[in-house]
Amino acid sequence: MVQRMSGTALGAASVLLLASLTACAGTGDDTSPSLTAPGIFYLRPPGDKAGPHDKMPYSLVARDTGGPGARTLTADVPEGAEDTVVIRKYGGCTGSSAHVTCEVDGDYSNWADAPRAKVVAAKGAKAGDSAVVTYRYTTKGGKKLAARTRFVVGEPVLEAVTPESVDDVRPGSRLTEPIVVRNTGEVPARGLGLELGVSGTEFDTRYANCRYPDPQKGSLAVCEFPHLTIDPGETVTLSPALRIRTPETQMYTSYGKDVWALDMGPGHYAAVHEGGDHGEGPALEPQPAGKHPGGTFVAGGGSTNVILDTYADYEVSAVDLEGDPGDEKTFEIEVHNNGPADVGSPVRLLFEPPLGMTMRKQPMTEYDDGVYEPYCESNGFTYTCDVKALKPGESQALEFTMVLGEPGEGTLTLENKKPFSSWDVGRRDPDAGNDTAVIRVSG
Template identity: 55%
Template sequence: MRRPLKCAVGAGAAVTLLLAALTSCGSGATDKAPSITAPEVFYLRPVGDKSGPHDKDPFHFSADDGKTHTGVGGSADHTLTVDVLPGVKSAVVLRKGGNCTGSPTHMTCAVRSEYDSRSDGGVSLVAAEGSRPGDAGVVRYTYAGRGGKTVTARTKVVVGEPVVEVLTTKLLGGVRPGAELSRPIVVRNTGEVPVRGLVLQVGLEQLEFEERYANCRYPGFYKGHIAVCQFPDLRIAPGQTVTVQPALRLRAPKTRMYASFNSEARALDMGPQYGGAMAGGDHGDGPALRPEATAAEKGTYAKGGGWTNVVLDTHADYSVSDVNLYGDPGTERTFKLTVRNNGPADAGATEQLVFSPPLGMEMVKQPMQEYDEDAYEPYCERGAYAYTCDIKALEPGKTQTFTFTMRLGEPGEGALTLQDRKQDKKPAQDWYVGDRDPDPGNDKAVITVHPDR
């Protein structure tokens, strides 16, 4: 985790600067002092082991001399020194990269005034041969600018990692519209070292929090559909399972067929997963969530967490109407094809309209969509004998209209057919059940060309 460190600048003046989730050393004034941003704690995989946490942020640090420069980052006329402090050589060693020279315990690098290890390369940390999980050491960074001022920062390096896994359920089916769901959050540590502090994040799609908890924040940008809960004092030993009580209470939608939620968890001292995206938000006014050690529970666990898809016990009745056109061959007619969702639920974008024109009818103008600024393409996909138009998600009682202009041929009939998208583009999700339309009779209609009256 990146937290404020005391940084020695020049002859040893101490400066402490608090950032949201980063350790950064500098004066904060307009004329800034040199600074280093580095993790306070970093976990290493044991030698030869490539497993570990899900979506772990790679080791990363940066330095800045605080001055304004022309160009990108200035020239490589600054010095960065990285040292493994005495007494911990058996835990961590340095791996050379970029403009660096030295040994596995001491590296000197020529860097730019604005240095970032992600883009500029440089020293990386690896577990030392013979090290064991739990072994720890300290790495010190010293950054010197052209004026001779230096700044230092330190990272505690631990061999082994806490690996947080969350018990997940892939599908909840048969849920009554508007019903309350009660979902316990179960996490376990399958890593080599203890979890020191836990962050739990719950995100909702089409669901609502029935209760908001006192030790969870609800960032306003997400309109209350994400909860971020922290348990800084929690310790989860390797192999231990914890259940968060009480179970989360969620409210299912009344007019949707599909919903989902995810439960993510990570060790608090492994740093923020999404930077500042989940910062802020008011705490809930309900009870506080509390983690309790429990016996191992059977089921499917996912590293870092996963999504649960909810299929509600409802349906959507889509319908299409007949169209009658009058005119002699060669006459141009503009007409609308209308699809309606009769409800009672919104099934999402699950349907397509297939428009098969009567023989002899020729296209003049069709629905278009903007795919780039002032650039358009046909909305419907044209086949040999038909146009296939994707239908957007429609709330109950809403319609979508497709407007065509065509040149008529001889009197005759064409077809309008609604079909489930999975017939044409079968999705990989095995929880998808389409719209469960109970009245297939109104899924078909005819478009008829009549002689001019």
Template identity: 60%
Template sequence: MNGRRPLKRAAGVGAAVTFLLAALTSCGSGATDKAPSITAPEMFYLRPVGDKSGPHDKDPFHFSADDGKAHTGVRGSADHTLTVDVLPGAKSAVVLRKGGNCTGSPTHMTCEVRSEYDSRSDGGVSLVAAKGSKPGDAGVVRYTYTDRSGRKVTARTKAVVGEPVVEVLTAKSRTGVHPDAELTEPIVIRNTGEVPVRGLALEVGLEQLEFEERYANCRYPGFYKGHIAVCEFPDLRIAPGQTVTVQPALRLRTPETKMYASFNSKARALDMGPEYGGVMAGGDHGDGPVLRPEATTAEKGTYAKGGGWTNVVLDTYADYSVSDVDLYGDPGTKRTFKLTVRNNGPADAGAAEKLVFSPPLGMEMVKQPMQEYDEDEYEPYCENGAFTYTCDIKALEPGRTQTFTFTMRLGEPGEGTLTLQDKKPAQDWYVGDRDPDPSNDKAVITVHPDR
């Protein structure tokens, strides 16, 4: 016997596996001590020699160990030993790269480590493809962690040369889509890697859209109010160069009063382990049909590693307007007034506009809108240049207004201007608010003699 419990697979294909010492010896163990453990990926894919391409957001290789002692935050000296060995028959596929406090050869490394060790933060041995190896070559690497009392625990990783590289057909934008209508979106996935995809995870996230139906083999995490679907296909295999299409196509409902929406289609190979940053957990399954990936011929278009966002531009508009302002008083009189911008609808175009305020000559600023940029620290909300104030307009739902309050000292009677201007497009798909009535985009602010 090697003193280990039987291997227990963690949730998810390719997940890290933790090995524990079967039992603690009776001496030297406190009531809160646990068995020593070492955690390493069950499988890890290696980039072929000289090839720096690969999948998107891959979780970097790492492993960790813990002697199980109850610690008080002080990790102590490096008096534990970690050895890493490339097992016989594996050196033609994988070799070791030295890091941290380690010595040895490409097939055997010894590292002096602390009681709690993580290769990600402490440095250590990493795995790389051996020179002359080919995609599909594989070998096993063994880790042995020994605590200061001589207790040992081991773990193993199967290292495979080459990687599955999952790409998703992604359009930058969809235009001409009607509000409150059904949008049908196929999900097309291909493997441009060197080895097969073994199991696939698909995640679809929605912004301003709704799922028209929820699929039986997808989870919908409740925290996101049904705007994310997480679907797994553990038995799916996608050979290098092969393309699959998820059937049926997703059916999405577009918003009634928004000009812009978007969705994100992400996919990854399950045996690559969890995506970097964690896995979306929880959620009930849908009651709709089952999604099934089917082999198809490659479709033309833009494919993105791991997936990407598609922006939806709806066939609607937003009519913004600004109102005249009349002020009365003699020169030197202080007046507080409001500049009001209204979205007359029928849609919310987001933060698409800005207000340019040019006061009448002779007016002097006393107080202007402010915004908090840090705790109890404020700065002017509107940019000021050449006695012109430019104020960003927030996203306004149809019928809503935004008001800017100024206090100024009046000059002689005269007129200034209020002008709504489109913001410069940040993306080539952005069409602004499509305001159909430019006549109400301008107004005047007038200083009159005191009545």
């Protein structure tokens, strides 16, 4: 069941427990020897390779500025806990599954260095079993440092309802989306971290108990619930629901939810944004488990694409050239977005010159410092040119210089690029007639 604990006594007890397990010896300056390890670390049950998304690996770090030479690192499983965890030794370490000794240097990390005493769940260990492993580091000068980690068998695996897309949302409306989290792991998630983000828009509600870091103040929220416990199989809904102010002129926007167990951290390649003021709206509060709106759960959360109920009318303008065969003419092909929406860059231009017309100059793009290549691809006759993202009312002009041939006509055609995902609906152009124009040469 979902538990909400309150009171300074419980909060202080949690802090003291973590402080006692997260050992860090030394005075805190750069020259003092130190040994650091996580206060708690979750292990996969024996033989189970599933688990949380993007998990931060175990990190054991020792520092000693006493000069070159070997130091001693040991790891010990307490007596009676051999059926819960065992130690695997690597990189020249010696000992048993309960006691391992390694020779390491004065700048040691189990991420980067070969000697390792890796703790894993023992065969037969059950979810929820735990043991405190003690690490001891002897400096070159003989100083002994200790750090301890409580290893827990099983892991909390948090998932959030994250639909791939939301369709046909009215531009400028308020979009309301529930915040629903569940734990599909083997052990409780003790504390919940939540990051909410929106792209191309802003929050309509800013929660009083969430931080809004600069410079993304209107589009990023960080919320922490240290006293919330989500048991295995439990679902929790956070209320009030997420409210987003949708843009007036964009066709696509998105929002995202990232969730993690606080004592595991947000993941190996994730970082929690620091600072920021709290919002001025209501507090975001977990509700007891019960009926939830369903939807697609994604491990760790993810992004949802929002497709607004609008369109963009793109137009290519005709080109008329006068001259005799052999005359050199410079002209522009113009693509215009008549709006009402900004749809990104889903279009390319196909330019088929009249027969007999030959190229002198074409648009170029700089792909390295002072090095250029043609902006458009060519098969020797047709030029295919990407159209950049155009806001409503904007145009892109592509300038060519060509030698005229006999009078004749070519074509200018706007073509949709291949959709890059299942939710990409392109520009929904309502006027296909102005997607094609003629380039005409007359004498």
